[in-house]
Amino acid sequence: MYYYIWCDESDKHGEYYSNFYGGVLVKSEDYDFVLRESAAFVERLGINEEIKWQKVNEHWFDKYSKIVDFVFKLLSDGKIKIRIFFRNNQYVPVGLTREQIRKEYPMLYYQFIKHAFGLQYSNQTQEPVYIHLMLDDIPLKGSDKEEFKNYIFRLNFDESFRKANIHIHKDEISEVDSSKHIMLQFMDLILGAVCFRLNNKHKIKDQATGRRGKRTILKEKLYKHINSRIREIYPNFNIGISTGCNDFSDRWTHPYRHWAFIPTSSIRDISLSKGHKNSPCTSTE
Template sequence: MKFEIYCDESGLEALSNKEAHSYTGIGGIWIPADQRATLKEGIGAIKNRYNIHGELKWQKVSPAYLDLYKEVIDFFFNANYVRFRVILVEAQKVDNIRFHNADAELSFYKFYYQLLQHWIYDFNEYAVFVDLKINRNKGRLKELEKALDNSNYTSDITQVQGLPSDQSLGIQLADVLTGMATARFNRQYKSGSAKEQLINYVEQKYLDKEIVPTAKAEEKFNVFKINLQGGW
């Protein structure tokens, strides 16, 4: 079966500036490739109802657009063909010098690998689309594709490609969900704000608990807080 994965990140600056905030989040949505048009149509219809022509982004959640983002959340949880996974990285515990050749960009893509690898299953094809950014090493996406391919002998990673987020509703949905989960871990919102209200909406209506690390088997809203402590 063919799948597409759309990814974005939140709080990336914490990997190089440990004082920025506690966690960096990297998240992605998984959909069967033949459902791409359905996803596009569903989210596009919500944007049209609110006369929104720009991108959906966690940073744009505000009182004026709270109902819009609640509908986006409803769409995600009611679309049984869409799954979400986010990896939360505790920035203070990332040792770029010891483990990543003093290269914060390299550590970022190693964590991307951890996000993707555990949801790649045998006998499938995967196309991965990430929010386009300028990398110091222009071969990073090819390296990530090769690492995933080499680790999955019975699956095929057909591409890892950067896309401008304004051209991908999948990446925009990943932005909203990743930003929300990362903000919850960082407690990075004001009391009573629209962002807090949206987090509470998800937790009360769909999760029946706080956004916390989940079991690996959780398939709809999977939260992986990576353990960088070592030991056993």
């Protein structure tokens, strides 16, 4: 059994929320079906270029809305799982060494892979499960990139992974081109929308006109459509907090989840909250 996981990231430093990571998981038994149906659906829509949140405009809006519906159909059918990870800027980590700050990316990614999907609760058999991890545009070079892969590889020695018989081969921790992976493009659309809303980008106005641009309005409309589909799964869904669970196994069984990461050692700075901090008005048109 394989779990194929595609990972994307968005704002590293946002106005209110930072360190956005998103992942899509497909089990090997669904892999061919999901990729085949996804490619066919996008082809029927007449889309022949990369799907990206930043491309939302009048031309693409209706087609992107249909893609959102397609993605949530895959979720409701149990064919894929989606996880979103981010850090609320109010919770400021304390006591970090210079080296820990430098290694923020691999340390947070390690936490995301280890916990977000609840992989530890996924394997009820005695058969081994292998993870094929595909990451879009790793922002590291040379020895730092190799060290990052080693960091993720060390999950093999985590007790919970060993008990669940889950394994990651180093050569299956790979950097991939999102233009060639439809799951990453779907992820970019969902993750971009979440980041857009949490960092109040829907309120951005053009400095010259004092009004919101057409694309900003359309992006907010598409975000609301995504939010409505999430609320079909979780009626009381709150975008800015971790999705609740009744049992640890829900981390695996739930189709869609958010994780608002709070560092173990942190202090809360209310001045960094939306209620206390004003965002500059700059256009993203």
